[in-house]
Amino acid sequence: MDESRKKANRKWLAKNYESITIRVPKGTREQIKAWADDCGLSMASYIQEACKEKSEKV
Numbered sequence: 001m002d003e004s005r006k007k008a009n010r011k012w013l014a015k016n017y018e019s020i021t022i023r024v025p026k027g028t029r030e031q032i033k034a035w036a037d038d039c040g041l042s043m044a045s046y047i048q049e050a051c052k053e054k055s056e057k058v
Helices: 003-016 028-039 043-057
Strands: none
16 A cells, blocks of 8 residues: 555544554453454454443443
């Protein structure tokens, strides 16, 4: 991918998305990845769905 395309992608991402960083105990990332894979989701989608489900239970 050429540099101008990378720059355009970064600009689009910055305009349309926010980033959240979390720290988890070692091994937790792999467990979340396995759960996401079992559901056919990316880790990001799995976490977003879990947060949404949790918020609806409150």
